[in-house]
Amino acid sequence: MIHTAAQHNAVRTDLAFQRCINPVCGATYDSSELHTSCPKCSNLLDVAYDWDRIAVPKHLNEFEAMWSQRTNPVRFSGVWRFHELLPFAPQDRVVTVGEGQTLLQQTDAVGEYVGMDNGKLHLQYEGMNPSGSFKDNGMCAAVTHASILGAQRAACASTGNTSASLALYCSATRLMKAIIFIGSGKISYGKLSQALDYGALTVQIAGDFDDAMLRVREVAKELGIYLVNSVNPFRLEGQKTIMFRVLEALRWEVPDWIVVPGGNLGNSSAFGKAFMELKELGLIDRVPRIAVINASGADTLYELHERRGVRWNGGHVNMDPIVQYNDQMDREGIKADTIASAIEINRPVNLKKCLRALEFTDGVVRQVSDQEILDAKARVGAGGFGCEPASAASVAGAKMLRREGVISASDRVVCILTGHELKDPTATVAYHTTDQEVFHKTLGSRGVTKASFANKAIAVPNELDNIIKAIQLYA
Numbered sequence: 001m002i003h004t005a006a007q008h009n010a011v012r013t014d015l016a017f018q019r020c021i022n023p024v025c026g027a028t029y030d031s032s033e034l035h036t037s038c039p040k041c042s043n044l045l046d047v048a049y050d051w052d053r054i055a056v057p058k059h060l061n062e063f064e065a066m067w068s069q070r071t072n073p074v075r076f077s078g079v080w081r082f083h084e085l086l087p088f089a090p091q092d093r094v095v096t097v098g099e100g101q102t103l104l105q106q107t108d109a110v111g112e113y114v115g116m117d118n119g120k121l122h123l124q125y126e127g128m129n130p131s132g133s134f135k136d137n138g139m140c141a142a143v144t145h146a147s148i149l150g151a152q153r154a155a156c157a158s159t160g161n162t163s164a165s166l167a168l169y170c171s172a173t174r175l176m177k178a179i180i181f182i183g184s185g186k187i188s189y190g191k192l193s194q195a196l197d198y199g200a201l202t203v204q205i206a207g208d209f210d211d212a213m214l215r216v217r218e219v220a221k222e223l224g225i226y227l228v229n230s231v232n233p234f235r236l237e238g239q240k241t242i243m244f245r246v247l248e249a250l251r252w253e254v255p256d257w258i259v260v261p262g263g264n265l266g267n268s269s270a271f272g273k274a275f276m277e278l279k280e281l282g283l284i285d286r287v288p289r290i291a292v293i294n295a296s297g298a299d300t301l302y303e304l305h306e307r308r309g310v311r312w313n314g315g316h317v318n319m320d321p322i323v324q325y326n327d328q329m330d331r332e333g334i335k336a337d338t339i340a341s342a343i344e345i346n347r348p349v350n351l352k353k354c355l356r357a358l359e360f361t362d363g364v365v366r367q368v369s370d371q372e373i374l375d376a377k378a379r380v381g382a383g384g385f386g387c388e389p390a391s392a393a394s395v396a397g398a399k400m401l402r403r404e405g406v407i408s409a410s411d412r413v414v415c416i417l418t419g420h421e422l423k424d425p426t427a428t429v430a431y432h433t434t435d436q437e438v439f440h441k442t443l444g445s446r447g448v449t450k451a452s453f454a455n456k457a458i459a460v461p462n463e464l465d466n467i468i469k470a471i472q473l474y475a
């Protein structure tokens with residue numbers, strides 16, 4: 001189902017505005033202005049609301065009733081169903097392709113692998129979105145804002161899923177042209193094929209994601225193109241709804257842990273903001289702890305938060321260790337490198353917002369190896385869910401935290417599966433392959449030495465007897 005906003009000029013609702021996250025600056029801007037950072041101090045911006053003037057339901061369970069309005073495209077969306085909690089656009093202007101019809105799945109098969117008691121591990125399966133990843137939650141919000149502003153072109157740098165999502169929204173709604181920047185050889189075929197098929201203008205930069213991100217910001221500024229990367233605060237408003245759906249599925253009971261992979265740190269930032277606002281509105285009385293999981297080949301957040309003690313500190317972030325670490329990466333030519341290509345990012349743009357989320361939720365950060373990621377991915381697959389490597393970092397991270405005793409077996413844990421299994425079949429096939437050359441070529445360079453949970457295909461001669469014998473032997 002496609003519902004697009006009518007084309008007309010920007011409308012200021014003034015119930016929503018943009019605000020600098022730096023408390024010393026705190027500058028505010030109209031929501032009709034287009035900024036990728038605070039014009040005064042260069043910090044990130046939030047979308048802020050005048051909650052006193054917004055009719056927010058008194059109880060969260062009122063949102064469940066919205067779901068029954070199946071023919072109303074706004075309430076049919078798993079994002080816009082919660083419109084009152086992200087009311088930056090009038091309802092008749094929102095863009096939706098039916099995103100957010102995702103479910104929280106309770107799984108003892110994966111729970112056992114993580115070390116949880118039965119009934120305690122849940123997977124929020126965001127791969128079920130129209131473009132196959134969580135990005136659609138944010139993209140419908142960003143494209144809504146872009147269309148209100150009358151944007152003709154929207155751009156992003158991408159490790160693949162953002163571009164697939166943007167390309168889908170642009171082609172499905174025909175509201176604007178998608179321009180995507182990708183690093184060379186750094187995008188899985190599943191994701192690239194989506195962007196190409198949906199007709200996005202695809203610009204391949206000789207460099208990695210961090211290079212592409214720098215360039216797209218420059219180009220967007222120079223040409224006045226609407227930027228949909230997660231520096232865009234409107235996009236993050238849509239991603240808050242992943243947490244609303246998690247709570248809804250848990251009958252509005254707050255879990256103990258949310259475990260999420262960390263790349264550019266948009267999700268963790270959005271989740272933190274969701275809980276800050278729900279608490280401020282009195283809709284929840286406690287918040288879960290957020291665990292952000294880096295791949296060890298792209299572990300800037302882990303390095304800064306866990307090793308160098310960088311904290312949000314009420315907004316007074318000590319920038320020295322951050323600058324020093326960035327300089328060190330430049331000096332030593334450190335580049336992100338992980339099989340989990342979606343989180344292969346060394347300069348996360350939402351770092352400060354994520355630090356804020358970690359402080360608010362008493363969160364932790366861990367890093368997991370590619371071996372741990374692929375083993376966890378195989379267990380998720382065997383549990384019947386299926387996700388791309390980056391997503392499995394959440395399950396590998398939960399297992400690590402469980403082993404450390406930070407998470408206890410009886411805690412209620414929600415791991416976010418951010419992208420669908422079919423996004424990156426290369427890694428999956430290489431893990432399960434019987435061909436040692438393919439295994440070592442694809443995974444060996446990443447330090448993956450074994451596939452403990454591989455489900456290898458069996459080779460048999462093309463003879464009925466042999467085929468029957470093989471099946472009787474194995475199944």
Ligand SMILES: Cc1ncc(COP(=O)(O)O)c(C=O)c1O
Binds near residue numbers: 160230264267
């Ligand atoms: C599948 C998947 N998981 C995780 C991430 C990282 O999310 P974030 O940038 O919000 O940390 C991405 C980002 O591209 C992704 O595509």
